[in-house]
Amino acid sequence: MGVVKTPVVSTRTPRRESSRAEAGDAPTRERVAQAILESGPSTVAALAEELELTPAAVRRHLDQMLEDGTVTAREQRTYGHRGRGRPAKVFALTDSGHDTFYQAYDDLAVSAMRYLRDQAGPEAVQEFARRRVAELEERYAPAVKAAKPEDRAQILAEALTHDGYAASVAAAQHGDQLCQHHCPVAHVAEEFPQLCEAETEVFARLLGRHVQRLATIAHGDGVCTTHVPDPTRGPAPSTPTGRKDPS
Template sequence: MKNVGEAREVPERAPQEELATGERSTRNRVARSILDHGPSTVADLAGRLGLTQAAVRRHLDALVQENVVEGREKRVYGARTRGRPAKVFALTDCGRDAFDQSYDKLAADAMRWIALTHGEAAVAEFARARIAEQAEAYRAAIEAAPPERRTDALAKALTADGYAATARSAPVGEQLCQHHCPVAHVAEQYPQLCEAETEIFSALLGTHVQRLATIAHGDGVCTTYIPKAAPQPAGSADNTADSTGGTDIAENTANTSASTAGRNPA
């Protein structure tokens, strides 16, 4: 992560400067933890980083002033419980950019050229072809995992591609959470990227999935709901796996989960 607002280094640091450098290092760890795990409470960060809650608040206050993180009310799915919702801290766009060397403008210009020259359908076709190529590694990871661990295997494969993904239990299913999106800024303009990704998840896991939230839509994390799979007839798993290879996946998943892919239904 870039050190926002860090003073220029001199050959020899005074003790106060050494202290400031240590503070910045810890502050970067706080921001990195939010990137890897998504919007987090003070207690979450203190537990993960081995810091006191008072120390975490001090670093968060500094990061808020630098526009690296922002505080927000924790989103509650389902019925609310009594009491005030916990406050969580999420990365701002500025904070996310600090972790990237981005080629967003170049990518957006290329997408715009495709749309103007060949039409919106060509943008969707490109998005499917792009994710289909990535999906080869995801398919291999999923096929090597037992059925009950396939979502977790997909999360690990996505993390290897820079999406900082995790899988967790949800009522009657699971949630796949991507805490980072390398193409979020481009996907804001071209949601076909999110839609193609959702389609590929459905094909790889062999079930309808529902996109609940996306970073491109302004949410803190991309969240995909995966219902508990129903028992399949013998041989159906092999057919699903075969359908994810090469360019076939773009054709076989064109209409899967399209009604909710890439957009927060809220």
């Protein structure tokens, strides 16, 4: 007669274990979100390299973030000849994803701006916007203006990053692009673009040259992008159709 084996009954509770795993994943998921915030739309490979994670681990977190609605995916833009195969996907933060980084705006701020506009006119809104960034200009000016002209955009980006704008500088064909991956007043600026215009004016004065605002988070773009021309590299690009150059 054979030995009858008693079946082993699992006492684990999968749902609880899953909850624990998700809680443990939270810090890494925050790192993924922070990397996308600072670098802009990113591929799985780029995130894996930056965070020193496996591509599979990054994909797992991104899948959860897609389900949560904190990121969106799209095909990576390619310029010139494209190789065989489908282009890689890039992942960008959604409005909900940006909101997790404690943006300094709320309904009260919008209401206050509307009241100012209605009571004192659009000129008062413009003056408020200029005063708001005047303090930044005063703090940034010593370091930026002390730098060599070719280094000023980078020094400005570092100062902006210190203040929470997650800024970086990328080389472009006819100059540099100052990119701000986070905007504390994006939702307010959707209705009051004077905030963006005043900021652009400050950038021009700090950098000592005419600059062009090419894109803004408030306008629906993923990154606020300002072109900083370099006269030695040819003419500046045209402002995109439908956009007013606020500077």
